[in-house]
Amino acid sequence: MKLLFINGVNLNMTGEREKSVYGGQTLAEINEEIKKHFSDDECEFFQSNIEGEICGKIQSAKCDGIILNAGAYTHYSIAIRDAISSVKTPVVEVHMSNVHAREEFRHTSVLSAVCKGVILGFGKNSYILAGESFKL
Ligand code: DQA
Numbered sequence: 001m002k003l004l005f006i007n008g009v010n011l012n013m014t015g016e017r018e019k020s021v022y023g024g025q026t027l028a029e030i031n032e033e034i035k036k037h038f039s040d041d042e043c044e045f046f047q048s049n050i051e052g053e054i055c056g057k058i059q060s061a062k063c064d065g066i067i068l069n070a071g072a073y074t075h076y077s078i079a080i081r082d083a084i085s086s087v088k089t090p091v092v093e094v095h096m097s098n099v100h101a102r103e104e105f106r107h108t109s110v111l112s113a114v115c116k117g118v119i120l121g122f123g124k125n126s127y128i129l130a131g132e133s134f135k136l
Contacts, residue, residue, distance in 0.1 A: 002063040003038060003131050005031065007047040008054055008070035008080075014096075021097050023123055030124045037128050055083035058091070065116075065134035066091040067127055074099075074109045084114045092130040095120035 007027060010017065015026035025033075031045045046057050051073055058066065058080070068091050073080055084091045091114075098121030099106040112118050119130045 001065075001134060002042040002044070003134065004044045004046065004057075004061050004063040004066045005034060005127060005131075006054060006057055006066060006068045006070075007045075008068070008073045009049045009051075010071050011069055012047050012049065023096070025124065030127065033124065034127050034131065038131055041131075043131075051077055051079055055079055058083040058087060058089075061087065061089050063089060065089065065131070067094055067130040068092070068111070068115070069094045069096070069127070070111060074111055075105060076110060078110060081110050081114055084111060090116040090134070092116050092133055093118045093120075094126045094130045096123050096126050097121065 011027055014022050014030065015024055027047060035043050044063065048054050054070065054073070066089055070077060070080055074093065093109065093111050093115040117133060119126045122129055
């Protein structure tokens with residue numbers, strides 16, 4: 001199975017920013033753990049702070065499933081929502097934190113309705129749980 005893990009805006013700062021929320025591991029370290037977990041699968045990792053690049057990556061994806069943590073874009077990017085709607089590849093929305101236990105503006109996702117499902121609140125394991133969902 002081929003899985004594509006996409007991280008959006010500010011996720012490159014994981015391990016440095018708001019450690020009490022997102023933990024102390026870098027995105028590279030988290031990706032390494034994901035790769036080990038899915039050692040029988042092919043994993044690709046992509047991170048961008050640029051909305052259009054994320055849309056392009058979704059449009060050109062050739063994989064069985066996309067695991068997407070769009071970061072703050074989750075809450076307002078109609079462009080990313082439309083990119084998800086444009087492709088047949090299923091997308092699972094992911095958040096490390098429980099966004100519903102945080103500020104009200106994080107309670108809204110413009111992506112969830114066009115995603116296959118949503119996994120949130122399990123820290124770095126949210127990515128693994130989302131990846132596993134494609135195998136059920
Ligand atoms: C996040 C939650 C978003 O609200 C926030 O803007 C992020 C990270 C998460 O993984 O918990 O950047 O997507």
